[in-house]
Every structure is written in C-alpha cells, then in structure tokens.
Amino acid sequence: DMKVTQMPRYLIKRMGENVLLECGQDMSHETMYWYRQDPGLGLQLIYISYDVDSNSEGDIPKGYRVSRKKREHFSLILDSAKTNQTSVYFCASSSGTITEVFFGKGTRLTVV
Amino acid sequence: AQSVDQPDAHVTLSEGASLELRCSYSYSAAPYLFWYVQYPGQSLQFLLKYITGDTVVKGTKGFEAEFRKSNSSFNLKKSPAHWSDSAKYFCALEGWLQQGTGSKLSFGKGAKLTVSP
Known part of the structure; x- marks a missing residue:
C-alpha cells in the first residue's frame, strides 16, 4: 500500500519551543517535500530532498531546517517556533x- | 521563475452542469502541468498531468484538462458535475529550482468548488 505517513497529526506548541515533524x-x-498550506495562499514549498543528505531550499525555507538520514524518512524542524509558523504542514x-506526488494527511501545527 | 494562477477562488454550480476551473501559468520552458484535488479534511490527490503530446489529457474521476500554449492555460473540465466533486482543486507546475539541482512542484492558490445537489 503506497503511503506517506505524518506524525503527529495535531500539535500545539508555545512560542520559542522546538518542533519536530516527522514523515x-x-x-x-x-x-520528498515539505509544504505548508495557509488559507488563501495555497501550498508553499519549504524544502525538497532528492535523497539522503541531499536537501535544497524551497520558496520559504527561513525558520525551518530538515533532516533526511534514511530514504524513507524526512523530518522538518522548527527551532524556536514562532506564531506565524502556525499552519498545516504537508x-x-x-x-x-514529472510523476505523481503522494501527499501525507498533514500536520496541523498551532504555535501559541 | 515559475508561477501558477487560479483566478477563481470559489466556484459554485448545480449538479449536472459542466464545470471548468481555470489555470494559467508562467514558465520560460515547456511546462509540466498537474491538477490535484483536496477533499475536506483530507490530503491532496493526483487527478491528471500534461507532459507533452495530446493537448487534452484525461484523468481520474472523469476529469480532463486542456493545455493551450497560446494563452498559457491548463483548464480542468468535467461534465456533468456531481455533488461529490465538491472539493478544492489545485493546479500545479513542475519546473526547475533556481539552483539547478532539481525540479519542484509549484501550486496555485486553489479553487474551492461547491456543487449543489
């Protein structure tokens, strides 16, 4: 079964805390990709990874970093989360x- | 630079009518174009893609899209529409990252389609 799994699905963090989103x-x-989706803005590309330890910035990388140590796993890290990073992350x-992209179900992150 | 524009943020029509969702793009090379659908509370699902060849491409769920190079458009169509087609639809373009290391998929802002029974 072809699947992209994201954990956690919902997360609430305080401003300044570190956040780890796993995929x-x-x-x-x-x-593999990380996007964020905000109302009225569509999907914005944060980072893209072409393989293990081969990562490139997308359109909005500021405030984020990624890690890919295994082909099957891609993490998004927010060091010192900010309220404007409240979003749904895919x-x-x-x-x-030029192939179909498979999406996970998303993580709804709220930074308070 | 690459960009995708979906000018109609909200589209409403009655079941049985024909639907057409507009998409225009800007890209300096030959575009690879996609449509994805997002049902409420769910993730994005692939509908169809255009790479080259026939300008009308057919996808899943009875959808098709027409590529028109003359006006840089890739409109999504279906007839007749069904209430279950109510969802948000995203047009996307695959282009190359500025660094030249690979490609990326850029999305439009989406069009929320409501089909009333």
Missing part, C-alpha cells in the same frame, strides 16, 4: 520528476 514513506521514493514524496 515516512513506504515507496522507496527518492524525492509532507510528500515522488519517484522523480
């Missing part, structure tokens, strides 16, 4: 270019 996929996809994966 796994069972398709051995090389490429992880996704694909087998390469």
Whole structure:
C-alpha cells in the first residue's frame, strides 16, 4: 500500500519551543517535500530532498531546517517556533520528476 | 521563475452542469502541468498531468484538462458535475529550482468548488 505517513497529526506548541515533524514513506521514493498550506495562499514549498543528505531550499525555507538520514524518512524542524509558523504542514514524496506526488494527511501545527 | 494562477477562488454550480476551473501559468520552458484535488479534511490527490503530446489529457474521476500554449492555460473540465466533486482543486507546475539541482512542484492558490445537489 503506497503511503506517506505524518506524525503527529495535531500539535500545539508555545512560542520559542522546538518542533519536530516527522514523515515516512513506504515507496522507496527518492524525492520528498515539505509544504505548508495557509488559507488563501495555497501550498508553499519549504524544502525538497532528492535523497539522503541531499536537501535544497524551497520558496520559504527561513525558520525551518530538515533532516533526511534514511530514504524513507524526512523530518522538518522548527527551532524556536514562532506564531506565524502556525499552519498545516504537508509532507510528500515522488519517484522523480514529472510523476505523481503522494501527499501525507498533514500536520496541523498551532504555535501559541 | 515559475508561477501558477487560479483566478477563481470559489466556484459554485448545480449538479449536472459542466464545470471548468481555470489555470494559467508562467514558465520560460515547456511546462509540466498537474491538477490535484483536496477533499475536506483530507490530503491532496493526483487527478491528471500534461507532459507533452495530446493537448487534452484525461484523468481520474472523469476529469480532463486542456493545455493551450497560446494563452498559457491548463483548464480542468468535467461534465456533468456531481455533488461529490465538491472539493478544492489545485493546479500545479513542475519546473526547475533556481539552483539547478532539481525540479519542484509549484501550486496555485486553489479553487474551492461547491456543487449543489
């Protein structure tokens, strides 16, 4: 079963705390993504990873970092979370270019 | 630079009518274009893609899209629409990162479709 799994699904953090969002996929996809979705803004690309330890900034990387030590796993880290990082975060994966991208169910992060 | 525009944030129509969701893009090279759908409370699902060849591409759930290079558009269509088509639809373009290390998928802001029974 092709699946992208995100944990946790819901998270509330205080401003200044560190946040770890985890994502796994069972398709051995090389490429993985982190997007955030905000009302009226669509999906914005935060980071993209082309394989283990091969990560590139997307359109809005400021305030975020990522880690990919295994092909199946891609983490998004917020060091000292800010209230404007309240959003729904989607992880996704694909087998390469011009192919279907599979999305996880999202993590709703609230920073208070 | 690459961008995708979906000019209609909200579209409402009656069941049985024809639906068309507009998408325009800006990209300096040949575009790879996609449509995704997001049902309430769910994640995004792939509908269809255009790479090259036939300008009308068919996808899942009875949807099709027409690529028009002349006006840089990739509109999504379905006839007739069903109430279960109510969802948010995203047009996307795959292009190359500025660093040249690979490609990325850029999304429009989405169009919320409401089909009334």
